[in-house]
Amino acid sequence: MxxxxxxxxxxxxxxxxxxxxxxxxxxxxxxxxxxxxxxxxxxxxxxxxxxxxxxxxxxxxxxxxxxxxxxxxxxxxxxxxxxxxxxxxxxxxxxxxxxxxDFDAIVEDFGADELDAWEFKVDDLDIDDISVEDVKPDKGRIGSLKERFIIPPFSILDSKLGNWQDRKRAWLDLGIKSDDGREKEITFSRSAQPPRVYEARNVIREKTGADPSWNELQKYCQDHGIPFMDGTSIFDPVLCELAYRWFNIPNGCILDPFAGGSVRGIVASMLDMTYFGIDLRPEQVEANCRNAAEVLGEEFGGKGGHKFAPLWLCGDSVEIDALAEGYEADLVFSCPPYADLEVYSDDPADLSTMDYPEFLQAYKEIIRKSCSLLKPDRFAVFVVGEVRDKSGVYRNFVPDTIAAFQAAGLHYYNEMILVNNIGSLAMRAGKQFCNSRKIGKQHQNVLVFYKGDLSKIKENFPELDFSDDDLFKED
Incomplete structure (x- = not known):
């Protein structure tokens, strides 16, 4: 044979x-x-x-x-x-x-009528809007959209896919420790726990006649196999990379008003982009600098500093116009605190400690001032998710974010849905849904805004092709 x-x-x-x-x-x-x-x-x-x-x-x-x-x-x-x-x-x-x-190959070989006959559906891809000319340069190449853009630029970003997870592991294998400086200080809000946690609290209360402390409740849940959200949220380096590569210019300057962990600064440096992040907590800034030194080695903080070494500044982002005075950003990129979903510190200036109306007022001011430091004809990207108030009703956080950027003079340009791993959601969703009809939330919203003349996007942002990118390719 x-x-x-x-x-x-x-x-x-x-x-x-x-x-x-x-x-x-x-x-x-x-x-x-x-x-x-x-x-x-x-x-x-x-x-x-x-x-x-x-x-x-x-x-x-x-x-x-x-x-x-x-x-x-x-x-x-x-x-x-x-x-x-x-x-x-x-x-x-x-x-x-x-x-x-391989959507490119399918679109090249089949017309819309043929795909419809087979009931073949491609989410968020309008076959009729794609011409042969759009895909001809990639004819015969396997997975050309993935090769050109790392992840296909569709409105659904599925972080569960193998190629996403492989790239995420490659980033984390560099030694990124975005949770450093956060374990002891940040807890998930008490209003964000699964329903069984509150049931456990009631059981303890009935047995002891007193409300348990948060640590006592956590130990009880661990001893009885009850899922308990006690970790910190870690920003996905692949999402960060995509935002930088897709919506920043080469060697562009990034402004991050809610810096959090080290990942966004380190990814920027690895992509030869300048990063300026602000965080309220000095211990977080110190941890970020240590981790950057570990990952970037001599390139970070060396003699004269590396050209693209990330910079973190400790301060209140409400004063970002003064803290970053003179900084000209090519991209505003951040993942803000989701109101009080996660409690970052007991500092009264910390947005996560505020009531929602007070939070929203400060949040809008930070967005306005951040956008004032953004150059014309540039993008801003915020990763957000809807949150519930104490009664369980959505606060409207995503629309409030959109309205804040529009009030700052930016166009609402793209929205992508980031699909996250299910994790413990599978254990929580059934009971939660039966008790309250609340759907298990598995996604975040990636909101993209543009400042300036939309017709200049093609002029200012080069055509992308990362097929020959060697960031994680083996020698």
Whole structure:
């Protein structure tokens, strides 16, 4: 048998995670489904499986068919209750979910009518609006949107995908510790806990006749297996990278009025961009500087300082116009405190300690002053999420953010939905929904604004292509 040829127009992109899982399945469970190829020995289906089977040295048995009979494979070594049989059933279904479609190739090969006939839906992609000219330069390239933009520039950003997770691991492997300086000081707001936490508090109250302290409640929940939000939120470095690469100019200057951890400054430095972040807490600024020195080495704080070394300043962002006086930003980028969802400190100037009306007043002023430091014809990007008040009603935080930027004179230009990992949400959502009909929240809103003449975007922002970017490519 001649060696099979891979399909150069394969509509599936096999991520590193997908390849690992296929290989794991073959090693631990053996082969399952057959692969499919044409009379010219070119694969039609099973490119990823064939690749891993070849690396493992598995034999290939050919069964010829003209398509008029269904080929069935009987695994004589597996019974219905066999653990390997169950694992194979899971792997067979899940491995296909960890690959992604090459939308460019599909759009090139099929018209809208053909896709509709197959009930093929591509979320947020209007096939009729894409011409052959839009994709011709990438014809024949696998995953060209991913190659050009790192993540396809769609309104849904799915951080659960394998290529996103692989890149996130690459960033974190540099040694980024965005939670440094935060563990002891920041707690999730008491109004943000899952319903079972409050039920546990009531149980303790009935038994002891007194309200438990927050530490006592936390220990009780841990001892009884009750999910308890006791960690800190960490900003996603991939989202940060995308915001910088997509909406900043090369070597541009970034202004971050709510700096938080080290990740946004370190990512900026690695991309040769200037970063100026402000945080209210001195211990956070100190931790950020230590982590930047660890990750960037001699490039950070060396003799004369590195040209793109991140700068963090301790101060109240309400005074950002004075703290950053003379700074000309090419991008305003931040993730503000979500009202009182997370409590960052007991400093009365800390927005997370304020009642919502007071918070909103200060928040709008910070946005106005930050945008005054933004150059004309530049973008601002804020990552926000809706939050509930103490009665459980949404505060309208996302629309309030949009209104604040519009009041500052910016255009509301893009909105992306960042889909987060489910994590403990799967444990919390059922009880929460039954008790209150509150939907488990798995996303954040990435809001993009523009200051200036929209017609100048093409003139001021270069065409993007990161296909040859070597930031995380092996030598």
């Amino acid at each position: 001649a060696e099979l040829k891979y399909d150069s127009r394969n509509y599936r992109i096999h991520t590193d995670k997908n390849k690992r899982l296929i290989r794991k399945s073959l090693v631990e469970c053996g082969t399952g489904r057959s692969i499919l190829f044409d009379n010219e020995d070119c694969l039609i289906a099973g490119n990823g499986v064939y690749e891993q089977a070849q690396e493992l040295g598995l034999k290939v048995r050919i069964i010829e068919s003209d398509g008029t009979e269904l080929i069935a494979i009987k695994r004589t070594d597996l019974s219905t209750e066999d653990a390997r049989r169950k694992a194979l059933a899971l792997a067979d279904n899940y491995t296909s979910d960890t690959s992604v479609f």
